[in-house]
Amino acid sequence: MSLYQERSANVRRTWALVLGFLVIVIAVGYAVSWYLGNPIVLYIAVFFAVATNFYAYWASDKLVLSMANAKPAKRDEYFDLYTVVENLSITAGMPKPKIYVIDDPSPNAFATGRDENHAVVCATTGLLSMLDRSELEGVMAHELSHIKNRDILVMTVAVVLAGFVAIVADIFLRMAFYGGGNRDRNGGVIVLVLGIVGIILAPIAAKLIQLAISRRREFLADASGALLTRYPEGLASALQKISSHNIPMKRKSHATAHLFIDEPFGKPEGKRASWLDGIFSTHPPTEARVKALLGK
Amino acid sequence: MTILYIVLGIIAIIVFWAILSYNGFISLINRAKEALSDIDVQTKRRYDLIPNLVNTVKGYATHESSVFDDVTKARTAAMDATGMQEKDGAENMLSGTLKSLFAVSEAYPDLKANQNFADLQRELADTEDKIQAARRFYNGTVQQLNTAVESFPGNLVAGVFHFSQMELFAHTDSSQAEPVQVSF
Secondary structure (H helix, E strand, O other): OOHHHHHHHHHHHHHHHHHHHHHHHHHHHHHHHHHHOOOHHHHHHHHHHHHHHHHHHHHHHHHHHHHOOEEEOOOOOOHHHHHHHHHHHHHHOOOOOEEEEEOOOOOOEEEEEOOHHHEEEEEEHHHHHHOOHHHHHHHHHHHHHHHHOOHHHHHHHHHHHHHHHHHHHHHHHHHHHHOOOOOOHHHHHHHHHHHHHHHHHHHHHHHHHHHHOOHHHHHHHHHHHHHHHOOHHHHHHHHHHHHHOOOOOOOOOOOOHHHEOOOOOOOOOOOOOOHHHHHOOOOOOHHHHHHHHHOO | OHHHHHHHHHHHHHHHHHHHHHHHHHHHHHHHHHHHHHHHHHHHHHHHHHHHHHHHHHHHOOOOHHHHHHHHHHHHHHHHOOOHHHHHHHHHHHHHHHHHHHHHHOOOHHHHHOHHHHHHHHHHHHHHHHHHHHHHHHHHHHHHHHHHHHOOOHHHHHHHHOOOOOOOOOOHHHHHHOOOOOOO
16 A cells, blocks of 8 residues: 555545544434434534544644643754654755653653644653664654644544543543442432443444554554655664653553553553553554564 | 658657756756755864863863864865865764874873763764765765766757766765764
């Protein structure tokens, strides 16, 4: 599959996400309004679904940055990061994305934004202190490839849409499991219903996020990143360093996990992964990516 | 009547294809030209940084005047050079003299501790990286153009409008195969 096909596939997937979200929210709104016998709920649901879609397209990059607590990187302070991104954008012939830094010792990076002209790349301070310049080039080339292939649009839109469904599911589940202390008969039924809705919604949200990610896309970004630097060993060794570091990030969310180059929750091995963490698992195994990069 | 329509249809398709192909060539050529001017911008920045660097080093390493002369001469030669081959050669000469300048500065610990010197060294290394990056983008674009000019059926359009192949920079990829090391 060529990059151009991948790009139009990404645009299709974005539409699928947007429509899927509309259908889910309106369906839930219809069900509730039918149950209550009040059509206002349905109108609110329709308005809300449409508004959220617009918000997802125009502002989700800002939401992602503020969720991750990212700050703009100054050229003097983060000279290596800044110039690496600048130089790679020259090689790729694309506008230089905005550059942000997250103050977090866990090494990670992501790209977001809706297109080349509104793109952002972001790295944690842990990543910057751990990698040398050629490894940093590898990681940033991977992120710039996500921008160039238009992966960031579908991935970022998914943050708001799927993230919303995931949060609602999470709230319902919590209410069902922990809110059962002093329930009267009516309340008990409502809590039970909420629980069931949560159990149904969570996999739907996960499905939406899976729509936005694909292992093939990560491999493709690795490969086109390597084409940009002509030095696949840089990214390979960066990936090994990143994955050997197993501390979860300070501020992490299932809604944004798929944006990052490596799982922000740390590896599930060792501790038992919860059901919720399990279905949201997003990243292909590092060994497979390193193998593909080094052509072994 | 049907045959007339078919013929007209085929002609329309060919004309449409020729227009698309022509526009493709134009955008490739413009991109290559833009890349060339980007390279010029970075090269000029490099020329601007060098006198500052030489002056800073002069303040500490007073006995190395031959190295300074070499750098200054190579810089002038590179600025005066015309044509891609000649320019390429002069640039390489300049890089060589800069290397010996940095080698000389190794012997002066005070100079190495100078913040201004460190900044200049960093900026110069970055500018050289940028020149490489811009050249690789240029080469990628020209490669695309040259392939398009040669291959059928694009070569028909290229022949009619006199689109020709453009010159590539040499040696850019061999230096990029190594990881960029900024140590002098």
